[in-house]
Amino acid sequence: MTSTQPSTDERLRRWRLVLGGEPGAEGTGRALTGQDAAMDGALAALYGRGKGTAKDRGAGLGASAPSVARWLGDIRGYFPSSVVQIMQRDAIERLGLATLLLEPEMLEAVEADVHLVGTLLSLNKAMPETTRETARAVVRKVVADLEKRLATRTRATLTGALDRSTRISRPRHRDIDWDRTIRANLKNYLPEHGTVVPERLIGHGRAARGVKKDVVLCIDQSGSMAASVVYASVFGAVLASMRSIATRLVVFDTAVVDLTDQLDDPVDVLFGTQLGGGTDINRALAYCQSQITRPADTVVVLISDLYEGGIRDEMLKRVAAMKASGVQFVALLALSDEGAPAYDREHAAALAALGAPAFACTPDLFPEVMAAAIERRPLPIPQA
Numbered sequence: 045m046t047s048t049q050p051s052t053d054e055r056l057r058r059w060r061l062v063l064g065g066e067p068g069a070e071g072t073g074r075a076l077t078g079q080d081a082a083m084d085g086a087l088a089a090l091y092g093r094g095k096g097t098a099k100d101r102g103a104g105l106g107a108s109a110p111s112v113a114r115w116l117g118d119i120r121g122y123f124p125s126s127v128v129q130i131m132q133r134d135a136i137e138r139l140g141l142a143t144l145l146l147e148p149e150m151l152e153a154v155e156a157d158v159h160l161v162g163t164l165l166s167l168n169k170a171m172p173e174t175t176r177e178t179a180r181a182v183v184r185k186v187v188a189d190l191e192k193r194l195a196t197r198t199r200a201t202l203t204g205a206l207d208r209s210t211r212i213s214r215p216r217h218r219d220i221d222w223d224r225t226i227r228a229n230l231k232n233y234l235p236e237h238g239t240v241v242p243e244r245l246i247g248h249g250r251a252a253r254g255v256k257k258d259v260v261l262c263i264d265q266s267g268s269m270a271a272s273v274v275y276a277s278v279f280g281a282v283l284a285s286m287r288s289i290a291t292r293l294v295v296f297d298t299a300v301v302d303l304t305d306q307l308d309d310p311v312d313v314l315f316g317t318q319l320g321g322g323t324d325i326n327r328a329l330a331y332c333q334s335q336i337t338r339p340a341d342t343v344v345v346l347i348s349d350l351y352e353g354g355i356r357d358e359m360l361k362r363v364a365a366m367k368a369s370g371v372q373f374v375a376l377l378a379l380s381d382e383g384a385p386a387y388d389r390e391h392a393a394a395l396a397a398l399g400a401p402a403f404a405c406t407p408d409l410f411p412e413v414m415a416a417a418i419e420r421r422p423l424p425i426p427q428a
């Protein structure tokens with residue numbers, strides 16, 4: 045039986061790459077040559093010695109876009125995509141390279157992901173025209189990948205939920221839900237005839253017959269919510285493509301912007317946001333509340349870390365009023381794969397007391413959350 049354990053030399057090689065090669069620091073005594081030496085140089089440029097700026101760190105990345113672009117090209121050749129994305133994030137955070145993303149050659153070299161899109165959106169207002177089209181191409185690629193991954197399952201899940209939620213008590217024959225009808229009339233079983241007498245017919249409407257539900261996505265665009273803004277914009281476009289759902293997309297900081305008319309292109313939506321700034325949840329909910337015309341058929345999804353810069357008591361009163369009118373209210377602390385960010389626990393507890401628990405939601409869980417809200421079932425809240 046062949047062993048899957050790496051050899052001693054291979055273990056030393058890996059430790060040497062992890063620990064670096066500064067004199068007296070790594071202790072493996074393992075020399076690197078060829079591509080290993082080049083990989084070591086790429087790692088040292090980002091994670092080398094020093095605790096200050098790039099010039100204090102070993103080889104460093106310097107401050108020029110061409111040198112960083114070459115480094116980005118190198119790491120894409122040495123490491124898998126998931127590792128490249130982590131190294132890019134570390135480079136932006138540790139070495140202050142965000143402004144270099146305004147250079148077209150930099151954007152052409154990066155491995156695009158949700159976090160990079162968030163960084164680009166935060167730089168949107170400072171972005172020169174020479175870079176804007178390249179940035180849009182990067183964002184469009186990420187959005188297209190997300191739509192491909194999420195759209196089919198979202199539409200299928202919500203179509204089923206809409207069909208089940210629109211049951212009618214006097215259905216036409218072709219719309220009868222026979223399974224539910226039989227179960228509802230079991231008490232009327234006649235053993236002598238071996239049949240059930242259906243005193244009450246249960247049916248469901250068809251999702252294609254006009255708008256069945258109104259969905260309002262209300263998104264906090266403060267800096268910490270970048271990934272949530274990206275995912276919510278993609279989901280907004282998917283929901284807007286369903287004829288049975290009327291979707292409204294609202295983003296806010298201290299101001300409120302309605303981006304519903306741009307939902308056919310989530311890239312336009314994303315470039316219409318402005319990450320950063322303060323937060324006025326109360327003002328945003330006031331606007332959303334003013335747009336509700338069918339409360340019993342409306343789902344409002346607030347995506348926010350709940351750090352309120354507006355009037356706290358008014359915010360909670362609005363949530364209570366919406367719920368009392370029949371609105372299904374969902375509070376998500378994040379819509380991303382990273383879990384809940386730092387959030388206002390007092391406000392989260394206050395919402396829970398109103399029957400609107402706040403929790404972080406992954407993109408893969410979001411269709412199930414929306415389906416439960418549409419059907420007025422308990423939300424599938426993940427374990428903390």
